Structures are given as C-alpha cells and as structure tokens.
Amino acid sequence: MDTPYELSPQQHDAVTALDGPHRYKHFIGRIAHTEVVYGLRTEEGWVSACDDDGAEGLPVWPHPAYALECATGEWAGAAPAGIDVYDFADDWLGAMGERGMNAIVFPTAGMNGVVVDPAQLAADLEEELTQY
Template sequence: MWPHPDFAQACATGDWAGCEPAAIDIYRFVEDWLPDMASKGLSIAVFPTPAMRGVWIAPGELKSCLEEELAQYE
C-alpha cells in the first residue's frame, strides 16, 4: 500500500515491472480486502520502497487503525 500513485509506480520494477498503480475505495478495502487477506494469513507492506523495505502489519491491525481514523471523518 502506498499513499500516492507516484510511490507505487517507483516500485514497479522487477517482478512488478509493467504494473500500474490503481486506487482502491477505502471502505471496500477495509470491509472486503483486509478480512480476505487475514483469512489467507497474509501480511501487508505499508509504503514499501523499491528495495522492498516497509512497515509490515497484520490485516486485522491495519483494519482497526483505519476504522479508528475513518471514524474521525464520519
């Protein structure tokens, strides 16, 4: 996950060469994608660099953080 498409595009090298960044609706991401990732035992790299360094987080933890943040805007 990247906060801006320019950062995602910078990582479109190697195995990701030719990939294009795409926006995901935040509510769909929180309600659909994160539970699916959790059920598959996946972790999420938040803001990875081209060297694949980033902050790794469990989907459930990210979901809680995003729900808390989104509640401030409702």
C-alpha cells in the same frame, strides 16, 4: 481513479525518507483523508511479495507515485490502481486475514515496507476514519 492529491518532489522525498513507523502513520492518515489506497496491478492481477519466511503480503501505498516507483524488477510493467478505502477496510483486509496474508504498507523503492497484520491495519484505519 484520479490522483488524490498533488505530490511535489520535495514532499515525495521527505515522506519516502521517513522511517517505517512514520510512513505507516502517514499512510493511515492519507488513505483515510483521500478514501483511496493504491496497489500495483498487472494483467494477471494484483502484485504481492513474500517475506523471508515465505509469508505472502499485499503491498499498498497512499499515492500512485509511490507505487509506480516500486514497479521494477518482478513488478516491472505493473501499474498503480486505486481501491476504495471502505472496500479495502470492509472486504480486502478480512479476506487477507483469512488467507494468512499480511499488508506490506508503503514499501519504498528499496522494498522497505511495514509488514502489518490485516486485523491491526483494519483497526488503525477504522480509528482514523472516525475522524473524517
């Protein structure tokens, strides 16, 4: 998928510096507007992470540049890949909920992401999509 919008270094730095709740709000607005959400993929599939309790989560971003910035360490070699926002909302989030998997929204290079229950993310996204 093509890059959904131009992201200047200043915009990148300003958004990355936001606290978790503001990055989450930015994420919801951007993916609703561009209709694309990004994850990281390797040849084996989508990358995931576990929290301190061992719960699995899928990291997602509103722009491939943010995802690429996190493709280090155990995710080195992973590449950003786009997911249609409607497929994500209709199929992915439900499947994640069934598996007991959370969404890790907009982690930064320091791996500071917002852990969100897929049902909550689906509700927030649905509400935002009604505005478009």
